[in-house]
Amino acid sequence: xxxxxxxxxxxxxxxxxxxxxxxxxxxxxxxxxxxxxxxxxxxxxxxxxxxxxxxxxxxxxxxxxxxxxxxxxxxxxxxxxxxxxxxxxxxxxxxxxxxxxxxxxxxxxxxxxxxxxxxxxxxxxxxxxxxxxxxxxxxxxxxxxxxxxxxxxxxxxxxxxxxxxxxxxxxxxxxxxxxxxxxxxxxxxx
Amino acid sequence: xxxxxxxxxxxxxxxxxxxxxxxxxxxxxxxxxxxxxxxxxxxxxxxxxxxxxxxxxxxxxxxxxxxxxxxxxxxxxxxxxxxxxxxxxxxxxxxxxxxxxxxxxxxxxxxxxxxxxxxxxxxxxxxxxxxxxxxxxxxxxxxxxxxxxxxxxxxxxxxxxxxxxxxxxxxxxxxxxxxxxxxxxxxxxxxxxxxxxxxxxxxxxxxxxxxxxxxxxxxxxxxxxxxxxxxxxxxxxxxxxxxxxxxxxxxxxxxxxxxxxxxxxxxxxxxxxxxxxxxxxxxxxxxxxxxxxxxxxxxxxxxxxxxxxxxxxxxxxxxxxxxxxxxxxxxxxxxxxxxxxxxxxxxxxxxxxxxxxxxxxxxxxxxxxxxxxxxxxxxxxxxxxxxxxxxxxxxxxxxxxxxxxxxxxxxxxxxxxxxxxxxxxxxxxxxxxxxxxxxxxxxxxxxxxxxxxxxxxxxxxxxxxxxxxxxxxxxxxxxxxxxxxxxxxxxxxxxxxxxxxxxxxxxxxxxxxxxxxxxxxxxxxxxxxxxxxxxxxxxxxxxxxxxxxxxxxxxxxxxxxxxxxxxxxxxxxxxxxxxxxxxxxxxxxxxxxxxxxxxxxxxxxxxxxxxxxxxxxxxx
Numbered sequence: 001x002x003x004x005x006x007x008x009x010x011x012x013x014x015x016x017x018x019x020x021x022x023x024x025x026x027x028x029x030x031x032x033x034x035x036x037x038x039x040x041x042x043x044x045x046x047x048x049x050x051x052x053x054x055x056x057x058x059x060x061x062x063x064x065x066x067x068x069x070x071x072x073x074x075x076x077x078x079x080x081x082x083x084x085x086x087x088x089x090x091x092x093x094x095x096x097x098x099x100x101x102x103x104x105x106x107x108x109x110x111x112x113x114x115x116x117x118x119x120x121x122x123x124x125x126x127x128x129x130x131x132x133x134x135x136x137x138x139x140x141x142x143x144x145x146x147x148x149x150x151x152x153x154x155x156x157x158x159x160x161x162x163x164x165x166x167x168x169x170x171x172x173x174x175x176x177x178x179x180x181x182x183x184x185x186x187x188x189x190x
Numbered sequence: 191x192x193x194x195x196x197x198x199x200x201x202x203x204x205x206x207x208x209x210x211x212x213x214x215x216x217x218x219x220x221x222x223x224x225x226x227x228x229x230x231x232x233x234x235x236x237x238x239x240x241x242x243x244x245x246x247x248x249x250x251x252x253x254x255x256x257x258x259x260x261x262x263x264x265x266x267x268x269x270x271x272x273x274x275x276x277x278x279x280x281x282x283x284x285x286x287x288x289x290x291x292x293x294x295x296x297x298x299x300x301x302x303x304x305x306x307x308x309x310x311x312x313x314x315x316x317x318x319x320x321x322x323x324x325x326x327x328x329x330x331x332x333x334x335x336x337x338x339x340x341x342x343x344x345x346x347x348x349x350x351x352x353x354x355x356x357x358x359x360x361x362x363x364x365x366x367x368x369x370x371x372x373x374x375x376x377x378x379x380x381x382x383x384x385x386x387x388x389x390x391x392x393x394x395x396x397x398x399x400x401x402x403x404x405x406x407x408x409x410x411x412x413x414x415x416x417x418x419x420x421x422x423x424x425x426x427x428x429x430x431x432x433x434x435x436x437x438x439x440x441x442x443x444x445x446x447x448x449x450x451x452x453x454x455x456x457x458x459x460x461x462x463x464x465x466x467x468x469x470x471x472x473x474x475x476x477x478x479x480x481x482x483x484x485x486x487x488x489x490x491x492x493x494x495x496x497x498x499x500x501x502x503x504x505x506x507x508x509x510x511x512x513x514x515x516x517x518x519x520x521x522x523x524x525x526x527x528x529x530x531x532x533x534x535x536x537x538x539x540x541x542x543x544x545x546x547x548x549x550x551x552x553x554x555x556x557x558x559x560x561x562x563x564x565x566x567x568x569x570x571x572x573x574x575x576x577x578x579x580x581x582x583x584x585x586x587x588x589x590x591x592x593x594x595x596x597x598x599x600x601x602x603x604x605x606x607x608x609x610x611x612x613x614x615x616x617x618x619x620x621x622x623x624x625x626x627x628x629x630x631x632x633x634x635x636x637x638x639x640x641x642x643x644x645x646x647x648x649x650x651x652x653x654x655x656x657x658x659x660x661x662x663x664x665x666x667x668x669x670x671x672x673x674x675x676x677x678x679x680x681x682x683x684x685x686x687x688x689x690x691x692x693x694x695x696x697x698x699x700x701x702x703x704x705x706x707x708x709x710x711x712x713x714x715x716x717x718x719x720x721x722x723x724x725x726x727x728x729x730x731x732x733x734x735x736x737x738x739x740x741x742x743x744x745x746x747x748x749x750x751x752x753x754x755x756x757x758x759x760x761x762x763x764x765x766x767x768x769x770x771x772x773x774x775x776x777x778x779x780x781x782x783x784x785x786x787x788x789x790x791x792x793x794x795x796x797x798x799x800x801x802x803x804x805x806x807x808x809x810x
Contacts, residue, residue, distance in 0.1 A: 048221065050223075053224070054224075054225065055224060055226070056225065056228065057227055058228065059226075059227070061230050062230065062232035062269060063230065063231045063232060064234070064270055064326050064329065065326055065329050066327045069229075075222070102231060106229060159229050161327075163327035164327070164328040171328075172327075172329065173328065173329050175329075176231055176232065176234060176329060176331075177230075177232075177233045179230040179231070180229050181227065183225040184223060184227065185222075185224075186221055186223060188221070
């Protein structure tokens with residue numbers, strides 16, 4: 001009987017979030033997605049709140065060599081118990097066609113102000129596409145603590161266009177007028 | 191049924207999650223997302239069309255400045271202002287670009303989006319290409335175009351012959367000589383001026399004919415000139431230098447002036463219709479009319495010489511009378527000559543007043559106040575007391591004498607018109623010239639040009655006359671000296687070094703290259719590819735006028751001077767301001783270097799033209 005109840009809850013959760021598809025901001029959040037507690041409020045039944053829910057963290061225009069731009073998002077355990085919070089990148093695309101991959105050149109760092117740690121640093125395209133615990137530990141490794149009920153983390157996502165040393169043979173000129181686009185999806189793990 | 195299958199799978203997954211929860215979060219309970227993260231890079235503004243303008247050279251370093259100008263961004267080329275620019279140049283024939291300046295955006299561009307940078311190390315006689323790229327970090331944009339800045343100085347130049355202006359008078363001082371003549375021309379020859387001489391054109395503030403030049407008798411070095419239209423010029427110092435400053439003095443007359451004398455604060459001029467004006471004003475601003483009682487109202491006074499303000503002699507034509515004028519003034523009390531009237535001199539030794547026009551008179555001290563007066567028909571009158579007791583000398587010549595030079599009691603000479611079928615007359619006296627000495631024909635002047643001016647020193651003489659003739663007598667023979675119309679060495683054009691080009695003051699500027707003009711040759715590089723069909727050429731000429739204000743123009747010929755393009759005309763150019771004038775046209779496309787001719791002309795205020803630089807900028 002107890003197992004049946006757990007399964008019922010898990011089934012409901014899995015149907016909506018086990019494979020969270022990239023969210024389309026224009027998409028109606030009705031239907032099956034309504035099963036997912038994604039509201040930014042901390043109302044009853046919601047496990048995570050996201051200060052920018054449904055909105056981008058990064059909207060960077062005109063990035064140029066040596067320049068960094070940042071965006072902040074605050075994620076909170078809005079549930080009633082401790083949770084493990086994960087994030088993953090999805091839907092990464094870059095362009096225009098035939099141009100070098102900007103996501104391979106620009107660097108992304110994620111800084112957690114709550115823990116005062118840089119929890120990710122690497123090429124933008126290397127941000128995990130599998131659920132990943134932003135705690136500073138190597139991707140996919142154990143050892144990250146859960147978030148206590150009500151625990152809030154303020155993440156700063158920073159993209160940087162690395163300049164090249166003077167005299168370098170690397171040609172970054174072709175990155176002018178290129179772009180990338182992706183989604184960050186947060187979830188809790190049981 | 192399907193639900194059953196999915197539930198089975200879920201059970202398996204859930205079980206795994208429980209077992210290794212930190213390794214695989216295979217089941218998720220709640221989520222939120224941040225879609226639409228975008229990163230877009232900028233596009234650097236490319237520099238706008240480049241122009242390259244050369245400036246006057248630096249005398250000290252003999253380098254030129256080339257200023258590059260462009261707009262900070264081509265519309266639509268990008269959105270990002272660059273951090274800076276890289277200005278590069280390429281020597282013709284080289285395949286590599288050399289950075290000459292890397293200004294920041296802020297230092298290169300003004301609020302109007304106009305950016306400039308100067309290459310201060312451009313060498314003369316060197317062809318460069320210039321380009322400018324914008325930069326931000328490792329990004330670059332541009333260049334919009336490449337400008338060829340070719341041959342900052344021309345590779346060759348020639349002087350298009352100047353019109354020959356008659357010279358009317360020449361004066362000697364220990365520092366050199368000055369000759370003046372038609373069209374306000376002033377020539378100077380500094381130093382000893384022997385041999386072929388080194389005559390240069392000095393700036394003249396007038397285009398009126400100058401008839402007479404003298405140095406102040408005080409030995410101050412000040413020089414004076416007089417001419418048509420009541421023109422009186424003076425130069426305070428350094429007057430035998432091409433850079434001397436001559437200024438006009440208002441003597442209060444518009445009469446043509448033929449003679450001028452200056453001695454220790456006294457300046458007097460004489461001319462047509464018995465005009466005589468004099469001043470003792472230290473600033474030469476207040477002039478008075480003098481009285482000549484000799485001659486007639488139509489007498490032209492051609493010469494005047496002054497021992498002082500109180501002892502002056504004038505000579506002139508017969509007018510409507512029968513005798514040429516030799517008149518003197520000798521003041522013993524107050525007053526100066528002019529306020530005290532001039533009266534005909536007395537004659538001695540059985541001589542009587544000349545029956546011909548008298549053209550010149552000269553005074554020199556030593557063994558008496560020796561004076562020599564000459565005139566038409568070979569007339570030579572001498573006196574040892576300046577203002578009286580004139581004696582006619584027998585010369586054996588009937589040629590008209592126009593000028594006399596008094597070097598000493600034992601050295602004097604006269605020159606004038608050519609004898610019938612022969613050279614111009616030269617009478618010379620080598621001893622006791624104002625008394626018992628003999629005036630006789632001297633060495634052959636070697637010219638048939640009428641000689642109107644004569645100056646002397648020791649046994650040497652310089653004569654100037656029609657056709658711009660300048661002759662030098664070294665004590666034994668006459669030789670020609672070169673007026674300032676010699677060919678131009680290209681190196682002349684590489685720096686402002688005092689070499690100058692005389693301009694006819696009344697020439698009209700036309701679309702053809704007519705004398706007087708400087709014709710310079712510059713090289714246009716071969717086109718870079720056969721796709722270039724009509725290279726545009728922009729020629730910049732740096733120059734200034736010395737003396738007066740002038741209009742000027744530059745014309746271009748791409749067919750070796752057969753035809754000239756429409757002139758690029760510029761307005762008045764002040765004497766003291768170096769100026770550049772641009773000419774823009776096209777040249778035939780050529781796979782080899784080609785030469786173009788540049789014609790620089792000027793007119794207006796007289797003086798002369800200094801060419802400092804010729805710069806050719808070719809855009810393909």
